[in-house]
Amino acid sequence: MTHRNRRQFLATTIALSAATAFPLAAQNADTSPPKRPPALPLELIKPFVVAAHKSLQETRALLSEHPELINATWDWGGGDYETALGGAAHMGHRDIALYLLEKGARIDLFAAAMLGMTDFVGAALRSNPEFLKTPGPHGIPLIAHAEKGGEPAADTLAYLKRLTSD
Secondary structure: OOOOOHHHHHHHHHHHHHHHHOHHHHHHOOOOOOOOOOOOOHHHHHHHHHHOOOOHHHHHHHHHHOHHHOOOEEEOOOOOEEEHHHHHHHHOOHHHHHHHHHOOOOOOHHHHHHHOOHHHHHHHHHHOHHHHHOOOHHHOOHHHHHHHOOHHHHHHHHHHHHHHHO
């Protein structure tokens, strides 16, 4: 006869009870992925991405009307995908980028470089130095994003210049 402590006894009892009490629930459980809403209309995505290249006011208006656009991407062709945040980043529009991040946009390496987030950029590049050569939207390099960031991105730009001079 095997002696069990109280904890082992309870764990075994609970597991056996669940298996015998709910066998149909386990068999009938829906394991299919949740249904997705339909794709966003293309006629909404491009104007939103374009707006983020130039106008905080227009970006705000479009996002308040269609918050689902926050992480939408536009394909300019040939796999040149761009989000609104990406557009704001390579144009150096810090105000638009910060607004989009505040609203839940997913940060990327290029936006981080423009915003002067040296720790973020450094961590990414330490994990994969090849990111330094990865082009951003429209083929714009990482260092150009940091240049567009101006004074707030000066440390990030200096860091990237050191890496490219090695």
